[in-house]
Amino acid sequence: MQIQTIQILIVVPDRADFRKVEDLLHRIDKWRFKVQGASDLDAAIGEANSGNYDIILVDDYFDQGDVSKFLAELEKEACATPIVLLVSNHERLTDFEEVIAKTAGYLEKHTLGARQLERSIQDAIALS
DSSP: OOOOEEEEEEEOSOHHHHHHHHHHHHTOOSOEEEEEEESSHHHHHHHHTTTOOSEEEEETTSOHHHHHHHHHHHHHTTOOSOEEEEESSTTHHHHTHHHHTTSSEEEEGGGOOHHHHHHHHHHHHHHO
């Protein structure tokens, strides 16, 4: 049985957060991953609209307004790739309610583990 390769765009400003997510992906045996990173939202728009990704993970470290504009731009361009928001902590959820409503879901970074990431990827891909 051949293992499916999932293409993921991780949009985070911090290299350490990128490596953390990438390390968690390597712990998931269900799929192989081809991972690309973007450290700013403007660069990520072009990548996201390329159609090369199965899922996009976006960090909430960016300003809420910037993330909203990013999602609006992707919506305007008819980007069908599911997006999951990486949230710093539970308190930030209320700040990002409107943003989360436009995504396939969210993951809390401080409790993020390989199992939660795997489930979120599976759910997001099922929605697409």
